[in-house]
Amino acid sequence: xxxxxxxxxxxxxxxPLYLNLQGWIVYRESECGYSETVFDSEKxxxxxEKAINKYEADLYYDMGSYSAMFPSRCLGSNDxxxxxxxxxxxxxxISYITSKEQYLKLAENPYDFLWNDFYVEKFKNLNGASAExxxxxxLKLTGEHYERxxxxxxxxxxxxxxHFLSDMPVYQPAFDYLFQYLVGMKGISLDMRxxxxxxxxxxxxxxxxxxxxxxxxxxxxDKETMxxxxxxxxxxxxxxxxxxxxxxxxxxxxxxxxxxxxNDYKFYxxxxxxxxxxxxxxxxxxxxxxxxxxxxxxxxxxxxxxGDKFTYVGGMPVQVLGSASLDECRAYTNQVLEKYGHNGxxxxxxxxxxxxxxxxxxxxxxxxxDLVNNFKP
Amino acid sequence: MENEIYPEKLAEILxxxxxxxxxxxxxxxxxxxxxxxxx
Numbered sequence: 075x076x077x078x079x080x081x082x083x084x085x086x087x088x089x090p091l092y093l094n095l096q097g098w099i100v101y102r103e104s105e106c107g108y109s110e111t112v113f114d115s116e117k118x119x120x121x122x123e124k125a126i127n128k129y130e131a132d133l134y135y136d137m138g139s140y141s142a143m144f145p146s147r148c149l150g151s152n153d154x155x156x157x158x159x160x161x162x163x164x165x166x167x168i169s170y171i172t173s174k175e176q177y178l179k180l181a182e183n184p185y186d187f188l189w190n191d192f193y194v195e196k197f198k199n200l201n202g203a204s205a206e207x208x209x210x211x212x213l214k215l216t217g218e219h220y221e222r223x224x225x226x227x228x229x230x231x232x233x234x235x236x237h238f239l240s241d242m243p244v245y246q247p248a249f250d251y252l253f254q255y256l257v258g259m260k261g262i263s264l265d266m267r268x269x270x271x272x273x274x275x276x277x278x279x280x281x282x283x284x285x286x287x288x289x290x291x292x293x294x295x296d297k298e299t300m301x302x303x304x305x306x307x308x309x310x311x312x313x314x315x316x317x318x319x320x321x322x323x324x325x326x327x328x329x330x331x332x333x334x335x336x337n338d339y340k341f342y343x344x345x346x347x348x349x350x351x352x353x354x355x356x357x358x359x360x361x362x363x364x365x366x367x368x369x370x371x372x373x374x375x376x377x378x379x380x381g382d383k384f385t386y387v388g389g390m391p392v393q394v395l396g397s398a399s400l401d402e403c404r405a406y407t408n409q410v411l412e413k414y415g416h417n418g419x420x421x422x423x424x425x426x427x428x429x430x431x432x433x434x435x436x437x438x439x440x441x442x443x444d445l446v447n448n449f450k451p
Numbered sequence: 452m453e454n455e456i457y458p459e460k461l462a463e464i465l466x467x468x469x470x471x472x473x474x475x476x477x478x479x480x481x482x483x484x485x486x487x488x489x490x
Contacts, residue, residue, distance in 0.1 A: 143490070145485075145489050146489045146490050149486070149489060151489060151490060153490050154490040163490070165490060185457055185458070185479075185483060186457060186458075188457075188483055188486075188487070189456050189457030189458075189461065189483070190454070190455045190456060190457050193456070193486055194454040194455075194456055197486070197489075200454075200456060201454050202454070205456060205460070205464055206464045206467055206468060209464055209465070209468065209482070210468040212482075213468070213478075216485070251487065255487050255488065283483075284484065284487070287480055287483075287484050288484075291480075291481075291484070
């Protein structure tokens, strides 16, 4: 059904429902607190299984790969804030690159820079005598978690037909990697002007390293059973004007889209924040291969501009899900389904991930699942 | 540099914890790629 909704001329028997469940809505299902759960693989997966059983959908984002904190604790990172009260996890403002010389080192030898300048600074347990024990423990923890999550994923697929986007290789342009994990938003905004050439060289090197690795390590997914063969995630466009977008992001993104087209891939494209300069480049994507999920631009604007080019994902603002009464939520959901649900190219979802308590009342979310799952297109 | 771990020390660590010589490079790649996205 998910495959049909991204294929021209095919009409799925229902409107697929996609949920990105994170934070409060999941971990309130755990019998222990938030921090105790995200530091424990088994407790985390138990909480996800309960949430997935309660909120039935066709596609979920993941089973906690984003919020799993046991690898970070094992490595000795302090780059995050956890709030048990808010069930939230936030990045600290980071800046591991502060000079032209560091960009040049990253450009010339990314392994050397990442290990000797970045990882040993960020992950305190990689320093000195503890490094060996840390790496052994890290491989053990992540290996065990992988086995456990695969077992649960297979069971949920067999019993419910549930798919997970996290099973599909994710592509982010080097620009997004760099500002999210190494330089910070403020740093990259300044460096697009003050260290432009060095930043461009570092991006080229990073793109080759990470996305080359991703291509090597991710065998092509089966087109018969998997709704998408890849996913794109973009946030960096919110930091750039049109010229910067073209120079720092689009040239890499375009190459990746070209490889999808060459291989006849279907892909999911999450645009965090506003499309901004990306809006003028979306027409480059061929018709009928992309499920487009935008966080802040209206679906009506996109449909008016691009028509049947895309499968559209979204329709439900978390603001409504988190604040409306049951009757208001029912009326809103029905309105969305009637408006977009009859064209065969719509996946119902929230505009952004359900993270905070204010993002969804559990009864509203349950109602939305029931309404979408029973709607006849 | 005092805390330098790559390449010699990392390869030695991986061998010490039981990674076979033929798998050392692939394990280094795996760790390099995995570490980036941990908060």
